[in-house]
Amino acid sequence: MSDILIKGADLVGKGRSDVLISGGRVAETGSITAASLKGTGAEVVDADGLVLLPGLVDLHTHLREPGREDAETVRSGTRAAAKGGYTAVCAMANSYPVADTAGVVEQVAALGRAAGYADVQPIGAVSVGLGGERLAEIGAMAHSAAAVSMFSDDGHCVSDARLMRRALEYVKTFDGLIAQHAEEPRLTEGAQMNEGTVSAELGLPGWPSVAEESIIARDVLLAEYTGARIHFCHISTRRSVDIIREAKARGVAVTAEVCPHHLLLTDEAARSYDPVFKVNPPLRREADVLALRAALAEGVVDAVATDHAPHAPQDKDCEWAAARPGMLGLETALSISVLALGGPEDVDWDVVAERTSRTPARIARLEGHGHDPIAGAPANFTLVDPARSWTVVPAELASLSRNTPYAGMELPVTIQATFLRGRATVLEGKLVEETTV
Numbered sequence: 001m002s003d004i005l006i007k008g009a010d011l012v013g014k015g016r017s018d019v020l021i022s023g024g025r026v027a028e029t030g031s032i033t034a035a036s037l038k039g040t041g042a043e044v045v046d047a048d049g050l051v052l053l054p055g056l057v058d059l060h061t062h063l064r065e066p067g068r069e070d071a072e073t074v075r076s077g078t079r080a081a082a083k084g085g086y087t088a089v090c091a092m093a094n095s096y097p098v099a100d101t102a103g104v105v106e107q108v109a110a111l112g113r114a115a116g117y118a119d120v121q122p123i124g125a126v127s128v129g130l131g132g133e134r135l136a137e138i139g140a141m142a143h144s145a146a147a148v149s150m151f152s153d154d155g156h157c158v159s160d161a162r163l164m165r166r167a168l169e170y171v172k173t174f175d176g177l178i179a180q181h182a183e184e185p186r187l188t189e190g191a192q193m194n195e196g197t198v199s200a201e202l203g204l205p206g207w208p209s210v211a212e213e214s215i216i217a218r219d220v221l222l223a224e225y226t227g228a229r230i231h232f233c234h235i236s237t238r239r240s241v242d243i244i245r246e247a248k249a250r251g252v253a254v255t256a257e258v259c260p261h262h263l264l265l266t267d268e269a270a271r272s273y274d275p276v277f278k279v280n281p282p283l284r285r286e287a288d289v290l291a292l293r294a295a296l297a298e299g300v301v302d303a304v305a306t307d308h309a310p311h312a313p314q315d316k317d318c319e320w321a322a323a324r325p326g327m328l329g330l331e332t333a334l335s336i337s338v339l340a341l342g343g344p345e346d347v348d349w350d351v352v353a354e355r356t357s358r359t360p361a362r363i364a365r366l367e368g369h370g371h372d373p374i375a376g377a378p379a380n381f382t383l384v385d386p387a388r389s390w391t392v393v394p395a396e397l398a399s400l401s402r403n404t405p406y407a408g409m410e411l412p413v414t415i416q417a418t419f420l421r422g423r424a425t426v427l428e429g430k431l432v433e434e435t436t437v
C-alpha cells in the first residue's frame with residue numbers, strides 16, 4: 001500500500017493543511033511539498049476546496065445478509081456506505097437467521113472484512129429471534145471474535161419491562177449498550193403512518209407519537225435505576241427530545257440518534273400513497289422536524305444514523321398497506337445532515353464531524369474511528385466537496401435496492417473520496433473496484 005499525500009484540504013472546517021498518510025495512519029500534517037516526497041511513490045490527492053472529515057460512522061444499518069441478499073449484501077451495503085463517506089457501519093441484527101448467536105455475528109463481521117469497503121460492527125439481538133421473550137446469547141456475542149458491545153431488537157421494541165431490565169443489567173457488566181427501537185406495540189397495532197390530521201384525512205391507521213415517547217420515558221427510568229447505558233434508535237418526535245434532554249440534565253447515561261429522513265420529510269409525503277415514504281417510526285409533523293433539527297444542532301440528539309433499510313421491489317413496489325417500512329440512507333445521509341444543520345455555506349463542519357463520526361464512534365466503542373487528522377491517528381477519512389450539489393438517480397446508487405425517497409432531488413455536497421485505514425475506497429466520487437490489498 002503506497003503512501004498518500006492529501007494536498008490542501010480544509011481540515012474539519014478549521015483551515016487548510018496537507019495530510020500525509022503512511023501505513024494506514026496519519027504520518028504528518030502541515031505544509032508538505034510533493035517534491036519533498038520524490039522517490040517515496042506517494043500518491044497525491046488534490047483536495048483544493050474540499051473539506052476533510054473523520055470517516056462517517058453509522059450506528060444503524062440494515063445490511064440484509066444473511067437471508068435477504070436480493071435486497072442488499074454486506075458487500076453492496078458497505079459499497080453504498082463508502083460512497084456516502086462512511087468508514088464504519090453497525091449492522092442491525094434482524095437478518096435471517098437473526099444475529100442472536102456468536103456464529104451469526106462472526107459471519108457478518110467476516111463478510112465485512114472480505115468486502116473491504118467499511119468496517120462492519122455487528123449489533124447483537126437482545127432477545128432470541130427478536131421474539132421479545134428470552135435474552136439472546138449476549139455474553140457469547142460479546143466475547144466472540146466480533147466483540148459485540150451493542151444489542152438491539154430493532155424492527156421490534158423490547159416492550160417487556162422485565163426483559164429490558166435484565167438486558168440492561170447484563171450489558172452493564174461489560175459496559176455494553178442496549179439500543180432501543182421505542183414503539184409500544186399495543187399503541188401501534190395496524191399502524192400505517194403518523195397519527196394526526198393527515199392520517200385522519202387519508203383514512204390510514206395512525207402510529208401515535210406517544211407510542212415512542214412512553215417507551216423512551218420508561219427506559220430512561222430503567223437505565224437510571226440499573227445504572228446501565230441506553231441508546232434510542234431513530235427518535236422522531238418533539239416530546240422524545242424533551243424527555244431525553246431532561247434525562248441528560250439529570251445525568252442518566254442516555255444517547256439518541258435521529259435519521260436523515262426525520263430531519264427533512266413530513267407525513268404530508270404520505271398523500272402521494274407512494275410506499276417509498278413508508279418508514280418506521282413514520283414521518284412526523286413539521287414541528288417534530290424542526291425540534292429534531294434544533295436538538296441535533298444542540299447535541300441533545302447525539303448522532304445522525306441512517307436506518308438504511310434496503311427492500312427488494314416485491315416488498316416495496318406495492319400498495320401502501322402491504323409495503324415494508326424503510327428507506328435507503330447511506331448515500332444521502334451526509335447531504336441531508338448538512339441541510340438540516342444549516343446548509344453547505346453556513347454549516348459548522350465541526351458539528352457535522354461530531355454528530356456523524358466522533359460521537360457515534362464513541363457510542364459504539366469503535367476505537368479506530370471518529371478521529372481527526374492528527375499525527376498517529378488511523379487514516380479513516382472522507383473528503384467532501386461543499387460547493388458541488390448532486391441529483392439523486394436511483395439507478396446510480398451502489399445499494400442493490402432502489403427505495404430512496406429522494407429520487408430526482410438535488411442535494412448539497414458530494415463525497416469525493418473515502419479512505420479506510422489509508423486505502424481509498426472512493427476516489428473522484430467513484431468506488432474503487434479493487435479494495436483488497
Ligand SMILES: [Zn+2]
Binds near residue numbers: 154234280281
Ligand atoms: Zn427501528
